[in-house]
Amino acid sequence: MSTAVHADVNRRDFLFIATGAAAAVGAALTAWPFINQMNPDASVLAMASIEVDLAPLAEGQEITIKWRGNPVIVRHRTLKEIEAAKAVPMAELKDPVARSEVANDGDPATDENRTVKGHEQFLIMMGVCTHLGCVPQGDNPAKEFAVVEGSTKTGGWFCPCHGSHYDTAGRIRKGPAPENLLVPEYKYLSDTKIQIGA
Amino acid sequence: MSGPSNYQPKSALGRWVHERLPIVAFAQDHLMSFPTPKNLNYWYAFGGILAVMLVVQLITGIVLAMHYTAHVDMAFSSVEHIMRDVNYGWLLRYMHANGASMFFIAVYIHMFKGMYYGSYKAPREILWMIGVLIYLIMMATAFMGYVLPWGQMSFWGAKVITNLFSAIPFFGEAITTWLWGGFSVDNPTINRFYALHYLLPFVLAGLVGLHIWALHVPGNGNPTGINVKSSQDTVPFHPYYTMKDAFAIVVFMLLFAAFLFFAPNYLGHAVNYLPANPLVTPAHIVPEWYYLPFYAILRAIPDKLGGVVAMFGSILILFVLPWLDTSRVRSGTYRPIFKQFFWIFVLVCIGLGYLGSKPAEGLYVVFSRILTAYYFLHFIVILPLIGLLETPKPLPSSISDDVLAKKKPMVPAE
Numbered sequence: 001m002s003t004a005v006h007a008d009v010n011r012r013d014f015l016f017i018a019t020g021a022a023a024a025v026g027a028a029l030t031a032w033p034f035i036n037q038m039n040p041d042a043s044v045l046a047m048a049s050i051e052v053d054l055a056p057l058a059e060g061q062e063i064t065i066k067w068r069g070n071p072v073i074v075r076h077r078t079l080k081e082i083e084a085a086k087a088v089p090m091a092e093l094k095d096p097v098a099r100s101e102v103a104n105d106g107d108p109a110t111d112e113n114r115t116v117k118g119h120e121q122f123l124i125m126m127g128v129c130t131h132l133g134c135v136p137q138g139d140n141p142a143k144e145f146a147v148v149e150g151s152t153k154t155g156g157w158f159c160p161c162h163g164s165h166y167d168t169a170g171r172i173r174k175g176p177a178p179e180n181l182l183v184p185e186y187k188y189l190s191d192t193k194i195q196i197g198a
Numbered sequence: 199m200s201g202p203s204n205y206q207p208k209s210a211l212g213r214w215v216h217e218r219l220p221i222v223a224f225a226q227d228h229l230m231s232f233p234t235p236k237n238l239n240y241w242y243a244f245g246g247i248l249a250v251m252l253v254v255q256l257i258t259g260i261v262l263a264m265h266y267t268a269h270v271d272m273a274f275s276s277v278e279h280i281m282r283d284v285n286y287g288w289l290l291r292y293m294h295a296n297g298a299s300m301f302f303i304a305v306y307i308h309m310f311k312g313m314y315y316g317s318y319k320a321p322r323e324i325l326w327m328i329g330v331l332i333y334l335i336m337m338a339t340a341f342m343g344y345v346l347p348w349g350q351m352s353f354w355g356a357k358v359i360t361n362l363f364s365a366i367p368f369f370g371e372a373i374t375t376w377l378w379g380g381f382s383v384d385n386p387t388i389n390r391f392y393a394l395h396y397l398l399p400f401v402l403a404g405l406v407g408l409h410i411w412a413l414h415v416p417g418n419g420n421p422t423g424i425n426v427k428s429s430q431d432t433v434p435f436h437p438y439y440t441m442k443d444a445f446a447i448v449v450f451m452l453l454f455a456a457f458l459f460f461a462p463n464y465l466g467h468a469v470n471y472l473p474a475n476p477l478v479t480p481a482h483i484v485p486e487w488y489y490l491p492f493y494a495i496l497r498a499i500p501d502k503l504g505g506v507v508a509m510f511g512s513i514l515i516l517f518v519l520p521w522l523d524t525s526r527v528r529s530g531t532y533r534p535i536f537k538q539f540f541w542i543f544v545l546v547c548i549g550l551g552y553l554g555s556k557p558a559e560g561l562y563v564v565f566s567r568i569l570t571a572y573y574f575l576h577f578i579v580i581l582p583l584i585g586l587l588e589t590p591k592p593l594p595s596s597i598s599d600d601v602l603a604k605k606k607p608m609v610p611a612e
Binding site: 035038039040041044064066068069070071127128130131132133134135137159160161162163175176177178 | 354357358360361362364375376377378379380381382383384386390476477478479480481482483497499500501502503505557558559
């Protein structure tokens with residue numbers, strides 16, 4: 001009797017597990033379209049690139065343009081700002097990685113790696129605070145703020161939402177944001193024209 | 199508390215229905231004759247007030263949906279269309295917007311009442327946990343509703359809150375992109391928020407059903423925290439508590455009406471009457487008042503992931519509250535030490551709310567950190583310790599004795 005029960009249990013177990021497995025795979029396959037429909041659709045992905053003319057941008061001027069729904073900061077930096085950015089020792093940086101798609105993955109966050117060689121006066125980066133996504137404010141003479149507490153340095157960007165400070169290369173120096181402002185993928189079509197995105 | 203029904207159908211039709219679907223018996227047992235402790239005070243009326251507010255939000259929401267357009271180019275003007283063109287549209291929208299605030303006022307009082315009287319203690323742990331789930335879904339629903347008018351605060355609130363998920367290690371960015379349906383808060387986002395904002399209140403209604411079911415298994419708690427011992431301790435829910443709740447609801451509606459008719463925008467933000475602009479963040483962004491304590495906790499931690507974990511943790515910790523409070527005495531009335539810490543905790547929550555409305559700088563940050571630390575200490579250290587160290591006051595022998603002891607002795611005439 002015990003062998004009969006044993007054989008019976010084995011066969012039923014197999015059928016039970018096989019049915020359950022088929023149902024689970026079926027449920028997962030059915031669930032996927034319902035989950036994936038929320039991801040960016042073809043029309044959103046199609047708005048991939050935008051061209052920007054840098055010629056009208058005088059030294060010290062800054063514009064914000066919209067790319068894929070997000071602001072991109074384009075700043076014609078002054079010599080003073082570039083020098084200030086270059087003078088920062090790497091050890092002082094909160095995020096030592098460049099976060100730059102015009103440099104290689106994992107490159108150090110030097111000013112050079114966050115701009116394109118020969119066009120260092122133009123800093124192009126996402127105006128999306130890496131904390132919770134607000135637009136950092138910059139270039140506002142009424143709002144001079146110390147990038148590092150206690151210093152007299154001014155310039156850079158400040159996020160009004162939760163108080164993150166970015167320096168003149170857009171690197172996080174103080175506040176809750178974990179990363180430097182992202183430099184998106186872009187290339188120079190001519191000396192004064194760039195294309196953001198691919 | 200849910201024994202055999204006393205309902206006897208009086209007519210042939212009544213009997214015919216009862217044999218097929220005993221719905222009248224169910225209603226009579228749970229809404230009319232349900233034995234309820236006779237010593238419930240007005241703090242216990244907020245359950246009924248919340249039920250009314252849920253219905254107000256459902257009805258006003260459904261009619262607003264008939265006039266609203268969920269599209270980035272039209273949402274803002276469709277809300278203005280409701281305010282200016284639709285017959286009584288201004289009233290319906292102000293009812294819905296202020297109703298949300300009233301809903302939260304009531305839910306906070308309801309929750310603090312539960313904390314004071316130990317309503318979460320055995321055998322009511324699941325009842326309490328369903329309540330916390332209701333609160334969480336209320337917050338999600340209110341958040342998505344606030345996004346729909348597509349003003350500046352709608353947009354940036356949505357962006358900041360959805361970005362909270364980007365703090366999740368490894369999958370954070372993929373999850374936020376999935377939530378947005380794009381690379382930023384945009385048209386796909388408002389569309390799905392609208393669908394979910396319409397869905398979730400019905401989920402809430404279902405959870406409220408479970409909440410009442412879980413309440414009716416052991417029956418209501420009461421201010422003494424001791425169990426019902428005999429029928430001497432209870433009165434039927436109707437007419438005693440239907441009337442008491444109705445009076446409380448009327449008083450609460452006066453408060454609602456005061457906001458609705460005299461200060462309909464007091465609890466909102468003027469900057470939300472500017473259409474959403476994805477390129478400019480308002481100088482001072484703050485969430486609606488009911489999120490402020492949690493917003494203060496988020497900003498108190500100088501680390502992105504840490505802040506998000508603390509913020510969600512401050513709500514999720516409520517799920518384990520029944521096991522953190524070690525005292526066997528339910529009601530705070532008989533717990534002299536707990537009572538003091540309870541009121542400190544209430545003040546800390548209000549303090550966090552105030553700090554959440556202030557910019558994250560200077561002393562505000564320092565105080566936010568102190569109060570955030572205290573918030574968690576209250577649950578993790580203070581509550582377990584008081585339960586072990588405190589000597590509670592003697593409990594009355596029954597609810598009935600307690601009620602009679604409080605009654606002033608009758609002075610005979612002459």
